[in-house]
Amino acid sequence: MECILGIDVGTSNVKAVLFDGNGTEVQVASRESETINDGGNWEEQDMLLVWDKVKSCIKELIDSGAVKSEEIKGIGVTGQGEGCWLIDEEGNPVQNAILWCDGRAVAEVKRITEEYPEIGKLYHKTTGTPPLLGNQMILIRWMKTNRKEVLDKASRIMFCKDWVRYKMTGVIATEITDSFTSLLDAQTGNVADELMKAMDIYEYRDYIPASVSSDSVVGTISEEFAAWSGLAAGTPVIAGALDTSATAVGLGAIHEKDACVILGTTCASEIVMKKTDCKFGAENSRYEKHPIEDLYVELQPTLNGTPNIDWMLENMAQTKDFNEIDRIVESVPVGCGGVVYHPYISVAGERAPFYHPYARASFFGISQVTTRNQLIRAVYEGISLSIRDCLQNIDKDATIYLAGGGAKSPVWAQMIADVMGRRVMIPQGKELGAKGVAIIAGVKFGLYGSYEEAVKKACTFRQTYEPNLQRTKKYDLLYELFRQVRLHNQQIWDYRHQMNKKIQAIKED
Known part of the structure; x- marks a missing residue:
């Protein structure tokens, strides 16, 4: 049976999956990922631990006997995008990976959007993406400002899937769907040299590997990894794709x-x-x-997606049974009695369809007759309305x-x-x-x-x-309220951030 091995290195889980020619999942192995949070808005992962989990998944698949290693025609890797995955000349990590959801680079984003807006406009027009906290180019700038001695020890900057593919093949490469997030000129497909110069990070231009197409064969399974994992040495590995781009194809x-x-x-x-x-x-x-x-x-x-649901289950619901949660949500009429939830629960704020590093989740419209069940449904409606906000x-x-x-x-x-x-x-x-x-x-x-x-x-x-169009009419009205509250909250989020800084500065006896 001919198979393809697909590897997905997500933020929360790492998975290795065997697919037959009909797209059927023959066998799946998964491991939970471990994210390191400093208690604030920093989000990191241990690069070696990520690789260990991928290795473990692959070995489990091969050891299962679901297919023979020589029946695997090729391998593709996808994974979380953006972030900052640095290695030195020997191919070893120089620090933990900084993730796409990390919030530390607020000053860098502010600098090129408020202090030097011409750079911010150049950034957006050149790359097709506005300056955002987790962008790789932004994080290179943060590293130069705050950890230059570490950055200078590196020789290559990678994306998550590139790190994993490198460990399987020994070949350093990146590909266009990942690089396109902030490193390339959207018009030419070349590295955005002029933008790097404008951001004063051109000295690290050689850290960026050449980008290839998603289907390019960048290497084969090394003898060393084949001996450990049971994969056949020489099995070809394609460049792969950013997780969101890969999922679109899937x-x-x-x-x-x-x-x-x-x-x-x-x-x-x-x-x-x-x-x-x-x-x-x-x-x-x-x-x-x-x-x-x-x-x-x-x-x-x-x-901010399903972490809103996780928070609701942990702090609000009286059950973690999703079937029961579905029954609760279905029992509440559209609109939750006038309560609207804004799902900006990440410590790094929000990035789509707007950017605000201090955006925070909130319920709007609670009264003394508001019920727990209405709040639970409001969380689901809030995420759904955020999706509509993104798909205008x-x-x-x-x-x-x-x-x-x-x-x-x-x-x-x-x-x-x-x-x-x-x-x-x-x-x-x-x-x-x-x-x-x-x-x-x-x-x-x-x-x-x-x-x-x-x-x-x-x-x-x-x-x-199929949509219930009578409910759609109700959601048309609810969406306008959702959006108006979101727009009016922009200044409130800034005010809250400054207030928190002042409160933390006051020392109690």
Whole structure:
């Protein structure tokens, strides 16, 4: 049986998945990831520990005997994007990886958006992405300002999946969907040299490996790793793709105007489009490269997705049974009695569809008759309305492909269909990011004749939700309130941040 191995190195979990030619998950191995938080807004991971977890997953798959190692035609890797993964000349980490959801670089973002706005505009227009806290170029600037001695010990800067692929093959490379997040000129595909000069970090230009296409074979499984893992030495490994871009392929979103939402740690909302339709530098715009050569993605990846649900379960609900939570949510009418929840729960604020480092979650409209169940539903509605906030440019006839852990809830899927007023489709299988890179590898190695054939064969759907248009009318009204409160809170979030600093400065006896 011919198989492709897809590896997904997420923020919360690491997974290795074997897929057959029909896109069926033959075997899955997973490990929980461990994130290091300093108690504030710093988020890091131990690079060696991440690699150990990937190794463990791969070895579990091979040891299971589900397939013979020589039946694996190729390997693709996807993973969390952005952040700062640095290695020295010997290929060893020089520090923990700084993650995409890290909030430490506030001063750097402020500098190029407020003090030197011409640089901020150059950044947005050049890369297609506005200056954001977790962007790799922003973090290089933070490292130069705050940890130059560590930065100077490095020789290469990577992304998460590139680190894992390097450890499997011994080859250093990065690819375009990851590099496109902040390092490349969106018009040319070359490293954004002029922007690096404007940000005074051009001295680290050689740290950036050359970017290749997602389907490029960048190396093969090394003899050393083959001997340890049981994989066949020489098995080809493609460059892979950023997790959100890979998931789009895994969902079958390979055509212009296709839309998808990944309900995970980040709620990533995507619309596939041609380059000619991208408006690089336009307000609230953010574009990434699709793995297929001539396509791009309008991407709005919030910092705040399912962690809102985790917080609600831990601090508000009286059960952690999701079936019971679904029954509670379904029992409450649309609008939760006038309560609106804004889901900006990350310590780093929010980045999509707006940027604010001090944005915070809140309930609006609570009164003495507000119930616990209304608050629980409001959390789900708040995330759903945030998705609508991110998909303002969606085509009126588009179908939304829904993936991620949150897609397991039929009540939430129906709510999103109602909020958006569009059909929502749930795919078969769970590991859509790994499936995406498996499809890319499958096309590369001849398992499929084309992406069209691959999607037709490997991307099937288990459930379709049609919108209740009467509920959509209610959500149209609720969305306007959601958005107005969000806009008015901008100054309040700034005020709260300054107040907290003053409170912390007061020493009690």
